[in-house]
Amino acid sequence: MNNIELDVWRGEWGLASIDLECLKVLTYMKFIGVPVRVREVTNPFFTPKGKLPVMRDGRNVLTSFEEVVDYLKSLHYSTDVHLNVKQAAEASAFTQYLRDKLYPAYQFAWWVDEKNYNEVTRPTYAKALQIPFNFYYPSKYQNIAKEMIDALYGEHTDLKEVEKTIYSEAEKCLKTLSDRLGESEYFFANRPSSFDAIVFAYLVPLVKAPFPNTTLANHVKGIANLSRFVARINQKNFRHVTDEYNRQNAKKQSTGTQSDRERANFPNQTRNKILAAVFAVIAMTGYAVANGMFQDFKSFEHSQDFDNMFENEEDDN
Template sequence: MPSVRLEDSLVSGIGDEEPWQDDINLYEPYEVEQVLSTDYANCLAVQAYLKMCKLNFNVEMRSNAEFMSPSGQVPFIRCGSFVISELDPIVAFFTHKNVSLSESLSEKEKADMRAYMSLVNTVLTNAEQYVLWNVPEVLNSVTKPRYGSVYPWPLNTFMCWRKRCQCLSRLKVYGWASKTLAEVYEEVQKCCYNLASRLGQGPYFFGGKPTELDALVFGHVFTLMSTPLPDNRLASIVRNFPELRKLSNHIEGEYFANTLSNTSSSPEDTNQD
């Protein structure tokens, strides 16, 4: 049977007819030598979400995961005949299958959750991409070697150039390409302040149980704190918010049993309280 995109299934009703199959494969780039921080954050967010939903899944690492994905973004899952990429469509798919972390929230709380998720996706994702692809020191010492590591020369040079053009075009659409690095850091500071204020001292953003927002924030916060760069200002900003560090440490211990293998991390970065 050919693979079915989520968007098509929801329109045509195929998703209702398809039986539930607990055979989820999660596809990601290679963590050790290839994945960049933006993609690693998204991969961690999806892993956390699946674990919070108590869904069994296998992680499959592929050098060409980006090009296997139906949207060109990682991670993506294959579940039965469905192939779905990125956190929001994956959440929609499982919600359609009556698996949800936020079903107990009120409509206002759901609206708030979506607003904060949009904030994270806009600010933290854009900041990560800006630093990776628009800061020369990071671009040359981290981004190009990692992204091009799976391609032979001169293809690695071409693929890095192609990816950089795509990312800079995306930043331009969001109005981030013309920002200074100081302005980017200021945006991250404000984003973290808003997230920390909403989280407060609670274990999660909406009471005692995690939601999709917790999974998303964890992916970015853990990645920012555990990925050393020539300029580690992003990590320093996040560490200044103990509420976010506490959330990251709690989710790591609760759902990953402290087994995350980001080889670029160090104990002092990931275990601060």
């Protein structure tokens, strides 16, 4: 095995990453203890599929959670070896259930709810990106989420009715998860599985992100055993990230720095839309020559090592 590198979206609010898919991979790698160099990337334009995460091990390049799990299993790194056939089937069924019922609500909360998007999601992703990409990607991801919601519920359906339905389905899904977890530490036996990584990645951003519309977050926080599940995994595996965030936050408060100053300095929405449209045209026409004249854009990538993140951390007793 070569030195594994993992490119992810940056973290915020004490999260290892602001992105659901990146959190899945980060959490799974923490579970199995695989040596990895984690880098925050501010330009996903040159990734193989234009998105994150991306895991590299020599010539092997993987771009999805499922690919990463299968590849690491081939290297004898796996958290699922303790699952029997029935448990593996149940984990697979639950994973699809989350995709069908919780993922649409997650996307709605992050990208479709206009207040959440304008006050939290867009500024957060813009902060994670370099110019000019910060004008393009948030709008792109919002459009993808809206297209998914339209496909599920109809393009001209009243958005308030969609919100009510989608959060109701998510609440039922969370209740089912809660019933399955019970008083156990993990969903299957006394060891974490890939399914635990998936559930954690869904829930922890909803707990941490400071959305003005807290409907979905309140559903999570209102279920005691799921809240404890999130807190345990976060404390055991990402305590370094949380502690660093708390230190930085305390430092900002002591110097009178307010987080909304960054949002106040963010360009107005009209200019954002114009620049996003211009950049979209440039991106589409320039992609064909990206491997040539755009190579210098790679200097936009800001990478940061997180060796401490992947040191084993003990629970505080």
